[in-house]
Amino acid sequence: MLKAGAEGCLLSTSVNLLYMTGQVINGYVYIPAEGEAWHFIRRPAGMTGTSLRYIRKVEDIPGLLADLGLTKPSNLMVESGEMSHMDWLRIQACFPDATLLNGTTELRAVRSVKTDYECSLLRASAVAHAKAYARVPSVFKPGMTDVAFSIEIERLMRLEGNKGLFRTFGDMEAFFGSVLTGENASVASPYDFALGGAGDPTNPIGANGSVLKEGHAVMIDMCGNFTGYLDDMTRTYSIGKLTEKAYKAHQVAIDIEDAIQEAMKAGVVCETLYDLAVSIAKKAGLDDCFMGTTQQAKFVGHGVGLVINEPPVLATRSRDILQPNMVIAVEPKFVIEGVGAVGLEDTYIVGETGSEKITHLESGIINLLDYAH
Amino acid sequence: MLKAGAEGCLLSTSVNLLYMTGQVINGYVYIPAEGEAWHFIRRPAGMTGTSLRYIRKVEDIPGLLADLGLTKPSNLMVESGEMSHMDWLRIQACFPDATLLNGTTELRAVRSVKTDYECSLLRASAVAHAKAYARVPSVFKPGMTDVAFSIEIERLMRLEGNKGLFRTFGDMEAFFGSVLTGENASVASPYDFALGGAGDPTNPIGANGSVLKEGHAVMIDMCGNFTGYLDDMTRTYSIGKLTEKAYKAHQVAIDIEDAIQEAMKAGVVCETLYDLAVSIAKKAGLDDCFMGTTQQAKFVGHGVGLVINEPPVLATRSRDILQPNMVIAVEPKFVIEGVGAVGLEDTYIVGETGSEKITHLESGIINLLDYAH
Known part of the structure; x- marks a missing residue:
């Protein structure tokens, strides 16, 4: 001041x-x-x-x-x-x-640099978030729509203590987050989220009533407001088997996140982490579907806290420098034609020598049909 | 312009x-x-x-x-x-x-004067809202908390097509609406809602984790965003039998709403409807707990539309004049010590000669124990 x-x-x-x-x-x-x-x-x-x-x-x-x-x-x-x-x-x-x-x-x-107390609240949100996501396969029923699936996952989140309010900065509006499947994953959105989805004309993001079909991926990206502090976390599920390209892209997303985690520490300039992500996607021949197709987000991560979009952003041309106790959601994602979105998102606390993952849950694509009842 | x-x-x-x-x-x-x-x-x-x-x-x-x-x-x-x-x-x-x-x-x-098309969207929201509320008793389980009850009702609302987003004007923030029971009904809130409830420090309105106890009322007041246009509707339930004063106050609330419906038409000045409500509450000796106790709201109804709080407001000193196709939520409510909140809320379309109720559902207090399983 x-x-x-x-x-x-x-x-x-x-x-x-x-x-x-x-x-x-x-x-x-x-x-x-x-x-x-x-x-x-x-x-x-x-x-x-x-x-x-x-x-x-x-x-x-x-x-x-x-x-x-x-x-x-x-x-x-x-x-x-x-x-x-x-x-x-x-x-x-x-x-x-x-x-x-x-x-x-x-x-x-x-606000972008958290106190240790704020970090503890973010860790608590992340633990509850992972617990709710771990139960996602249990609420899947073959033939349900993305909206019906979302409703059951919202309930799991609420039962774990999610407060529901999804605070954003700027002109974005969101209810809980998004469930993206099939072709809907490639629909552009007016909002500044990593991926889009048609949603509804009155809230054009995420699920649009698509039936969950065999061969499609389902990406769950919801807001972890369990303590007032919002962690961010995405996992990808499948209905049966996906194409080889989808599994390959998902593995590349995991590789990107691992590479970012290794490089993400105090003193690092944010754009270098975005450039790192793009270079790995390019090397895998997947840069044309990295962070979207019809509309590509030019970032691969963002600060989280009391709102879902705090600074800094791991974005092209961002000269922001990471500081200890910044809390960053890293979300490498790909949109695969005929399949949907694959990839993941985890939240990290930046430290002096590395970064601490706080959202702990299996990273691979889980086949929901293995759990269908 | x-x-x-x-x-x-x-x-x-x-x-x-x-x-x-x-x-x-x-x-x-x-x-x-x-x-x-x-x-x-x-x-x-x-x-x-x-x-x-x-x-x-x-x-x-x-x-x-x-x-x-x-x-x-x-x-x-x-x-x-x-x-x-x-x-x-x-x-x-x-x-x-x-x-x-x-x-x-x-x-x-x-925006406060709706087109016939907008009225049809509000009617559709109201029909879906009433259908969801009709199922409320089916998700009650003895011993549950207000938050757990809210989670199940949110799911009912979503299954009927509620989009979730709760749009407000000004500094209010809300997730779905409020479930108020027992002493929590008298807790003042920072928001400009009819009643309060402690909620949570990060979103201080409505349910606060209170166990639903025998002898307490439960008031459900959620936002009906089923079409982008938001109707508003409140119903009161009970866990077993309430005090005589609670039933009497609820009947007075019904009487107030009926009186307002009869008087509410094009050309009427808004404050006269608020004054009418207060005069009926006073005659019944209930003006000290009308629209709250520790903090009394000075209105008994408000416009609804794309946001939950559109003009006009049926408020003290409001010189606004009703016009055909204004859509108004009327919500006479009382806070009864030792019981909670009673009363109701329905949405009306103002006409030239009267007003049309669009939220059709039994108005009386429903005893949830009659449905417990």
């Missing part, structure tokens, strides 16, 4: 309030550059605390700062990349002499 | 793109005050149409407008109440000579 020249920071979005206070409130957190943070709360009623004041509206805050003996900031950091323009105008009107600085990038950068 | 003095309107949020085009895209819709709308699309790849152009970024739009022979607007309506301040600045930079007008209120007002 000081580096950005701000004397205070006023936060109001759910994600940043959760980050600062451990809970979602309706109100604001004011952080002076020096001294303790203050909580200005509209709702819920009945909260108590020494650094807490109730307000009716944001316009009450300048007076409260004066009452509390706090300096009126001449440079105030706010969440300009997330808050609505109208909300921004209201804050500007509250502090007419202040320059409002956009803190969104800084806040996201701060 | 013309009334607001705008020569064009540039839309970019999911809800308004869905409203204008029937599908979510990543891009913009530009509507000149006269002439056809243009779609400027970033993703998905591969869309075709005569009024469609692909763009890489918003900065491409001014040039495209010129190429298409469209006048550069000097007053441009944008979604200032929804888009981020940074996105607003980018659009302002694209049209440096233009005044950007905040269209959020106008757009929400336009």
